[in-house]
Amino acid sequence: xxxxxxxxxxxxxxxxxxxxxxxxxxxxxxxxxxxxxxxxxxxxxxxxxxxxxxxxxxxxxxxxxxxxxxxxxxxxxxxxxxxxxxxxxxxxxxxxxxxxxxxxxxxxxxxxxxxxxxxxxxxxxxxxxxxxxxxxxxxxxxxxxxxxxxxxxxxxxxxxxxxxxxxxxxxxxxxxxxxxxxxxxxxxxxxxxxxxxxxxxxxxxxxxxxxxxxxxxxxxxxxxxxxxxxxxxxxxxxxxxxxxxxxxxxxxxxxxxxx
Numbered sequence: 001x002x003x004x005x006x007x008x009x010x011x012x013x014x015x016x017x018x019x020x021x022x023x024x025x026x027x028x029x030x031x032x033x034x035x036x037x038x039x040x041x042x043x044x045x046x047x048x049x050x051x052x053x054x055x056x057x058x059x060x061x062x063x064x065x066x067x068x069x070x071x072x073x074x075x076x077x078x079x080x081x082x083x084x085x086x087x088x089x090x091x092x093x094x095x096x097x098x099x100x101x102x103x104x105x106x107x108x109x110x111x112x113x114x115x116x117x118x119x120x121x122x123x124x125x126x127x128x129x130x131x132x133x134x135x136x137x138x139x140x141x142x143x144x145x146x147x148x149x150x151x152x153x154x155x156x157x158x159x160x161x162x163x164x165x166x167x168x169x170x171x172x173x174x175x176x177x178x179x180x181x182x183x184x185x186x187x188x189x190x191x192x193x194x195x196x197x198x199x200x201x202x203x204x205x206x207x208x209x210x211x212x213x214x215x216x217x218x219x220x221x222x223x224x225x226x227x228x229x230x231x232x233x234x235x236x237x238x239x240x241x242x243x244x245x246x247x248x249x250x251x252x253x254x255x256x257x258x259x
Contacts, residue, residue, distance in 0.1 A: 001013050001014070003042075003045045004038065004041060004042050004045055005023075006038055007032070007034040007035050007037065007038040008022060008023050008024040008029065008031075008032070008034075008035045008038065009021070009022065009023065009035055009038035009039055009041075009042055010023045011042040011045060011046075013046070013047060013050060015049065016049055016050060016051045016052060016214050017050070017051070017052045017053075017054065017210050017214070018046055018050045018052070018053045018054070019053075019054045019055075019056065020039070020042050020053060020054070020055045020056070021056050021057070021058060022035075022055075022056070022057040022058065022062070022063055023058050024058070025057075025058040025059025025060070025061075026059075027064070027067065028059065028060070028061040028063070028064035028120070028121060029057040029058065029059065029061060029062065029063040029064065029126070030063065030064050030065065030066065030067035030068070031063060031065065031066050031067060031125045031126070031129075032066075032067045032069070032070070032076055032079075033076060033079045033100060034076070034079075035103070036099075036100050036102070036103035036104075037099075037103070038103075039103035039104075039129075040102040040103045040106070043106035043107075043109075044106075046112075050112065051111075051112065051113065051213070051214050051218055051221075052112070052113050052114075052115065052210045052213055052214060053107065053112050053113075053114045053115070053133075054114075054115050054117060054206055054210060055107070055114060055115070055116045055117065055129070055130075055133055056116075056117040056206075057117075057118075057119070057120075057126075059120075060119070060120045061119065061120035061121040061122075061126075062116070062117075062118045062119055062120060062121065062122045062126055062129075062130065062142070063121070063122060063123070063125065063126025063129060063130075064121050064123050064126060065121075065123035065124030065125045065126045065127070065147065066124055066125045070082060071151075080096065097156055100156075100157065101156070101157055101158050103129075103157075104128060104129060104132040104157050104158040104159075105132070105158060107132040107133045107134070108132070108133075108134060108229070110222050110225050110226045110229070111222055113134050113135065113213050113221065113225065114132075114133040114134045114135070115133060115134070115135045115136070115137060115206055115209060115210065116129070116130040116132075116133040116135070116136045116137070117137055117202055117203070117206045118130050118136055118137070118138045118139065118142045118144075118193075119138070119139035119141060119142055119199055119202055120139070120141055120142065120143065121143050121145075122142060122143065122144045122145075123143075123144075123145045123147055124145070124146060124147045124148055124155075125157055127144045127145060127146050127159060128146075128155060128157040128158060128159030129157070130144070131158075131159045131162040131163055131166075132157075132158060132159070132162070134225070135194045135209070136187075136192060136193050136194055137193070137194060137195045137196075137197070137202065137205050137206050137209060138184045138187060138188070138193040138195070138196045138197075138202075139184065139196070139197065139198070139199040139202045140184050140185075140196055140197065140198055140199060141184065141199055142183070142184040142187065142193070142196070143181045143182070143183055143184070144175075144181065144182040144187060144192060145175075145179055145180065145181045145182065146159070146163075146175055146176045146179060147179045148176070148179075149176055149177055149179055150179040155176060160172070160176075163175070163176070165232060166190075166191045166192055167190050167191055167192060171190060184196045194209075195209070219250065219253060220250060223246045223249065223250060224246075226246070227239075227242055227243060227246055230242060
């Protein structure tokens with residue numbers, strides 16, 4: 001069932017698994033503000049039955065990043081150009097970037113597990129979109145790069161937090177400041193990729209992972225995801241307490257004593 005198909009974004013749902021497809025292969029799924037709004041809308045349209053969201057890109061690349069039209073004086077039709085944004089007040093600029101970020105925030109909702117299926121280039125905004133997901137399965141030709149600093153900018157589409165969480169501060173700084181490519185084998189070695197497979201096997205590998213994830217009881221997965229997501233910001237003792245509270249809820253639910 002197709003729930004959305006516009007501005008280079010297509011959302012389909014098959015029972016408990018939704019697929020969000022970046023559908024602009026002619027431009028290597030380059031991103032624009034219109035695409036970001038469509039991605040945010042896709043998140044709001046998910047039925048409550050969905051447990052897994054797969055994010056994929058049509059064609060040879062996952063996403064080559066921000067559409068280069070953004071760097072022209074006129075920008076995109078009906079959108080503020082970079083020059084227009086720079087001329088705005090601090091609050092206006094902050095609000096605009098916050099709106100753009102909405103395309104990248106919902107993938108880590110605790111009621112979902114999101115999987116990025118990455119082939120070819122995942123550059124800049126494409127890298128950050130892959131980082132927005134919980135898990136990344138990559139084809140062996142995948143290449144990640146954070147090229148914003150090369151353009152005099154910074155990564156501002158929510159990618160810095162998950163990148164540091166995955167690979168650590170020093171490696172994240174080196175990747176971002178140099179803008180170099182991280183190839184699939186290195187991505188798997190340093191924790192960016194959960195799994196790397198031959199390109200022909202990417203779709204099947206993602207389907208197998210999605211099936212394994214839906215095999216577990218939903219509430220247990222939700223509680224576990226919330227526990228793990230909060231672990232970094234908690235002390236050891238706080239995490240122990242969070243584990244006890246979560247397990248108490250699970251036991252009461254299994255005993256039919258939940259609220």
